[in-house]
Amino acid sequence: MRSFLIFSLLFLFCLAVSPETPKSRKKKGPQLLPIQRTSHSRSETKFLLYSNTIEEGCLIEFNQFDTLEKCRFNASLPLVMIVHGWSVDGRLEGWIWKLAEALKSQLTQTNVIITDWLALAHAHYPIAVQNTRDVGQEIARFLEWLEESVQFSRGNAHLIGYSLGAHVSGFAGSYIRGARKIGRITGLDPAGPLFEGMSPTDRLSPDDADFVDAIHTFTQQQMGLSVGIKQPVAHFDFYPNGGTFQPGCHIMHVYNHIVQYGITGLAQTVKCAHERSVHLFIDSLWHNNQHIKGYWCKDMQTFDKGRCLSCRAKRCNILGYHIRKERVPGSRRLFLKTRAQMPFKVHHYQFKFRFINEFKERQIDPTFTISLTGSKDNVENLSITLVEGITGNKTYTFLVPLEIDIGELMMIKLKWEGIAIWENIWNTVQTIIPWGKGDRRLGLIMETIRVKAGETQQKMTFCSQSLDDLHLYPGQEKMFVRCEVSSQRLR
Numbered sequence: 363m364r365s366f367l368i369f370s371l372l373f374l375f376c377l378a379v380s381p382e383t384p385k386s387r388k389k390k391g392p393q394l395l396p397i398q399r400t401s402h403s404r405s406e407t408k409f410l411l412y413s414n415t416i417e418e419g420c421l422i423e424f425n426q427f428d429t430l431e432k433c434r435f436n437a438s439l440p441l442v443m444i445v446h447g448w449s450v451d452g453r454l455e456g457w458i459w460k461l462a463e464a465l466k467s468q469l470t471q472t473n474v475i476i477t478d479w480l481a482l483a484h485a486h487y488p489i490a491v492q493n494t495r496d497v498g499q500e501i502a503r504f505l506e507w508l509e510e511s512v513q514f515s516r517g518n519a520h521l522i523g524y525s526l527g528a529h530v531s532g533f534a535g536s537y538i539r540g541a542r543k544i545g546r547i548t549g550l551d552p553a554g555p556l557f558e559g560m561s562p563t564d565r566l567s568p569d570d571a572d573f574v575d576a577i578h579t580f581t582q583q584q585m586g587l588s589v590g591i592k593q594p595v596a597h598f599d600f601y602p603n604g605g606t607f608q609p610g611c612h613i614m615h616v617y618n619h620i621v622q623y624g625i626t627g628l629a630q631t632v633k634c635a636h637e638r639s640v641h642l643f644i645d646s647l648w649h650n651n652q653h654i655k656g657y658w659c660k661d662m663q664t665f666d667k668g669r670c671l672s673c674r675a676k677r678c679n680i681l682g683y684h685i686r687k688e689r690v691p692g693s694r695r696l697f698l699k700t701r702a703q704m705p706f707k708v709h710h711y712q713f714k715f716r717f718i719n720e721f722k723e724r725q726i727d728p729t730f731t732i733s734l735t736g737s738k739d740n741v742e743n744l745s746i747t748l749v750e751g752i753t754g755n756k757t758y759t760f761l762v763p764l765e766i767d768i769g770e771l772m773m774i775k776l777k778w779e780g781i782a783i784w785e786n787i788w789n790t791v792q793t794i795i796p797w798g799k800g801d802r803r804l805g806l807i808m809e810t811i812r813v814k815a816g817e818t819q820q821k822m823t824f825c826s827q828s829l830d831d832l833h834l835y836p837g838q839e840k841m842f843v844r845c846e847v848s849s850q851r852l853r
Contacts, residue, residue, distance in 0.1 A: 405424050405500055406479070406481040406482055406496075406500075407477060407478065407479045407481075407482070407497050407500040407501070407504075408421060408477070408478035408479075409421070409422045409423075409424070409443075409475050409476075409477060409478075409504060410422070410475060410476040410477075410478055411433040411434075411435055411473065411474070411475055412462040412465075412466060412474040412475065412476055413466065414463070414466055414467070419462075419475075419476050420432065420433035420434075421433070422435060422475070424500075424503065424504055424507060425507060427511055430511070430512060435473055435508075435512070436473060437508065437512035437513055437514040439471050439472055439473050439518075440469075440471075440472050440473065440518040440519075440520065440545075441472070441473040441474075441475060441508075441514065441518060441519045441520065442465050442469070442472055442473070442474050442475070442520045442522060443475045443476075443477055443501070443519065443520070443521045443522065443531075444458055444461055444462060444465075444474070444475070444476050444477060444522050444524075444527075445477045445479070445497075445501070445521060445522065445523040445524070445527035445528075445530050445531050446458055446476075446477070446478075446479070446480075446483065446524055446525075446527050447483065447523075447524045447525025447526040447527045447528075447553060448483055448487055448490045448525060448526045448553070449480050449483040449484045449490075450484075451484075452480055452484040453480070454476070454478060454480065457524075457637060457640045457641070457644075458476055460640075460644055461522070461640060461643065461644055462474050462476055464644045464647040464648055465647060467647075468647045468648070468650065468683075469647075477497075477501060477527075477530075479493075479497045479500075479530070482496060482497055483526065487555065487556075488556065490526060491526065491529075491553075491555075491556045491557075494526055494529050494530045494533060495533050497530045497533070497534075498529075498530045498531070498532070498533025498534040498535075498536070498537055499533065499534075499537045501521070501530070501531070501534035502533075502534045502535075502537035502538040502539070505519055505534070505538060505544070506538065506539060516538065516542060516543070516544050516545065517542060517543075517544075517545045517572065518545055519544050519545050519546075520544075520545055520546040520547075520548070521534060521535070521544060521546070521547045521548070521571070522547075522548045522550065522643070523547065523548070523549055523550065523552070523566070524550040524551065524637075524639070524640055525550070525551060525552065525553045525589075525590075525636065526553045527550075528547075528548075528549030528550060528551075528552035528553065528566050528576070528595075529549075529552060529553060529557055529565050529566050531547045531548075531549065531566065531570070532547065532549075532565060532566030532567060532570040532574075532595075533570075534570075535547055535569075535570030535571045536563065536569070536570055543570070543571050543572050544570070544571040544572070545571060545572050545573070546571055546572065546573045546574070546575075546687065547566065547570055547571040547573075547574045547575075547596075548574075548575050548576070548577075548643070549566050549574070549575070549576035549577070549595060549596060550576075550577055550639040550640050550643060551577060551578055551579045551580055551589070551590040551591075551636050551637075551638075551639035551640075552565070552566050552576060552578075552590065552591045552595055553589070553590065553591060554581065554587075554588040554589055554590050554591040554592065555587060555588070555589075557591050558588060558591050558592060558593060559593070565591070565595060566595045566596070567595055567596075568595075568596055568597050568689075568692075568693060572687075572689075573597060573687040573689065574595070574596040574597050575596050575597060575598045575599075575600070575685050576594075576595050576596035576598075576599045576600065577600045577602065577639040577642055577643065577681065577682075578590050578591070578592065578599060578600065578601050578602075578605035578639070579602055579603075579605060579608055579635055579636065579638040579639040579642070580605075580606070580607065580608070580635040580636040580638070580639075581601075581605045581606050582606040582607050582635075589635075589636050590605070590636060590639075592605070594692075594693035594694075594695055595693070596693060597688075597689055597690055597693060597694065598656075598679050598685065598690070598693070598694050598696055599693055599694065599695050599696065600656045600681050600696045600697075600698065601656075601662065601695060601696065601697050601698075602638070602642060602656075602681070602697075602698055602699070602700045602706075603662075603698075603699060603700060604661075604662035604665075604697065605662075606662075607635050608634065608635040608638040608700070608702075609700065609701065609702040610634070610702030610703060611634035611635040611638065641704060641706075642654070642681060642682060642700070642706055643682050643683065644704075645682065645704045645705055645706050645707075646680075646681060646682020646683045646684060647682070647683050648704070648705075649704075649705045649707070650683075650684060652705055652707045653680045653681075653682075653684060653707075654680065654681040654682065654698060654700070654706060654707045655673075655678050655679070655680060655681070655698060655710075655816060655817060656678065656679055656680075656681050656696030656697060656698040657670045657671055657672070657673075657677060657678045657696055657697055657698065657710070657816060658670065658672075658676075658677040658678065658694050658695065658696055659695065659696070659697045660695075661697075662697055665697040665698075665761065666760070666761050667759050667760055667761065668710075668711075668712035668713060668714075668759045668760050668761035668762075668814075669712070669759055670697065671710055671712050671761075671814055671816035671819075672819075673816075673819055676688055676690060676694075678696070678816075679694075679696060681696075681698065698710070699761075699763040701765050708763040708764060708765050709763065709764045709765075709766075709767060709768075709815070709816070709817055710761060710762075710763055710815075710816035710817065711761070711762040711763075711764065711771075711813055711814065711815055711816065712759060712760075712761060712762075712813065712814040712816070713732075713746075713759070713760055713761075713762055713811065713812075713813055714757055714758070714759050714811065714812040714813070715757065715758045715808065715811060716755075716756070716757045716758075716808065716809070716810065717752050717755070717756060717758070717806050717807070717808055718754075718755050718806065718807035718808075719752045719753060719754055719755070719756075719806060720804040720805060720806070720807065721804055724753075725751035725752065725753045726751060726752050726806075727748070727751040727752070728748075728752065728778050728779070728806075728836070729745065729746070729747050729778075729779045730745075730746040730747075730748075730776060730777060730778055730779065731743045731744060731745055731746065731776075731777045731779055732744050732746055732762070732774055732775065732776050732777075733774070733775040733777075734764075734768055734771060734773075734774060734775075735768075735771075735772050735773040735774075735775075736768025736769040736770060736771050736772060737768070737769035737770040737772060738767060738768055738769030738770075739766055739767065739768045739769065740768065741764055741766065741768060744762060746760065746762075748760070752806065770820075771813060771815070771822060772843075772844060773824075773841065773842065773843050773844070774811055774813075774824050774841070774842040774843075775839055775840070775841055775842075776808075776811070776834070776839060776840055776842060777838070777839035777840075778806070778834050778835065778836050778837065778838055778839075779836075779837070780836040780837025780838075805833045805834055805835045806833065806834045806835075807832050807833055807834075808826070808832060808834055808840075809825065809826060809832055810823055810824060810825050810826075810842075810845070811823070811824040811842050812824075822844060823844070823845055824842035824843060824844055824845065825842060825843065825844075825845035826840055826841070826842055827840070827841040827842065827843050828840065828841075
């Protein structure tokens with residue numbers, strides 16, 4: 363909460379003090395209607411062809427064919443174009459070069475172009491928003507010129523836009539002339555202010571390319587402001603950790619950021635969640651053998667209950683560069699958990715506990731811990747707190763995310779954490795109603811645990827190792843092992 367307030371104050375401060383450029387002073391307010399395209403207008407956008415050896419990039423000038431030859435642009439190869447967002451200091455941020463390096467290193471047979479529109483992005487935020495249409499138009503003109511001059515196919519173009527750059531990319535897709543569309547647009551936490559709630563023609567939308575995907579990482583709203591847009595804007599919209607905020611970005615981490623970045627550590631903290639979208643995409647390139655899956659779900663609350671780990675009927679997809687490019691009706695909201703650092707992948711498991719509460723007239727609210735034994739590794743003492751208390755006979759479903767790959771799950775140890783008050787209750791009941799021979803105290807009955815692994819879609823059933831006594835009491839732990847009914851279907 364505090365980090366978002368700091369970011370909001372910083373955001374509003376920058377709106378007030380960011381300098382105007384000559385271009386921005388000509389504008390009177392956000393323009394919501396398409397601008398007229400003119401062939402004689404001066405381009406204020408630079409296109410820098412990136413190579414591993416030149417961090418600055420090689421400038422390709424619009425309508426200057428010799429610069430294509432000089433920079434060794436290869437029209438037979440795909441093109442990935444990086445489009446930055448609003449600029450406070452008028453400089454290209456470090457993530458741009460990190461993303462360019464990851465793209466070029468992992469996709470060697472690809473043209474990587476950095477779109478530098480700092481001349482129009484270094485302005486008051488509303489003016490920069492207005493300028494996104496101009497820049498989108500210039501990118502569209504640039505791609506049309508590549509088609510006309512060197513027969514480059516726009517279907518081989520992939521625009522990756524961050525924040526305001528996501529909407530710039532959307533405008534490029536809508537401005538490009540002809541029936542054919544740009545191949546792909548990826549929006550990395552598309553900007554929210556002045557775009558949230560707007561019509562598809564005034565923001566990034568699924569109509570802007572053959573395939574559009576988006577990653578939302580900072581949609582937490584306070585004081586009516588959300589840095590990233592919350593509404594879906596793509597064919598597949600990913601919401602890591604719900605999309606509102608990201609692990610490792612809390613204000614408590616500001617000291618670590620100051621140690622790492624010096625005086626700019628505070629800025630690193632407040633923009634951490636917004637920029638996490640970029641680093642998730644970079645992660646998908648560097649760790650392409652550890653694909654991160656997102657799952658179609660109504661909201662994060664439902665996802666946290668483990669009810670959305672199905673991959674049937676295109677209900678899941680891969681986050682980042684290697685996404686499965688399938689058009690679906692409308693937009694699909696996909697949810698997932700991540701770690702706080704790269705590699706960000708976690709392994710999602712759905713657990714189903716069915717309890718029989720022998721205290722039929724009472725609700726109990728126990729806390730459990732589970733330990734998991736897998737074919738590759740083990741995890742000890744994960745705390746499980748049921749959202750609802752246990753009453754009567756009921757099945758409880760919840761999500762267990764693991765930061766390590768334990769392999770195939772082989773055994774589960776479940777412990778009811780003994781709380782002093784519960785032990786006193788049991789002792790009091792025993793004192794008032796002495797147990798006769800063969801009697802036993804009341805508790806919970808639990809026969810099986812059903813598990814589904816999201817990443818592999820494997821479904822398993824675990825039975826109590828001690829079939830003679832299925833009861834569970836405070837302070838007790840029981841072992842559950844794979845049983846023959848492992849083919850049962852989890853719904």
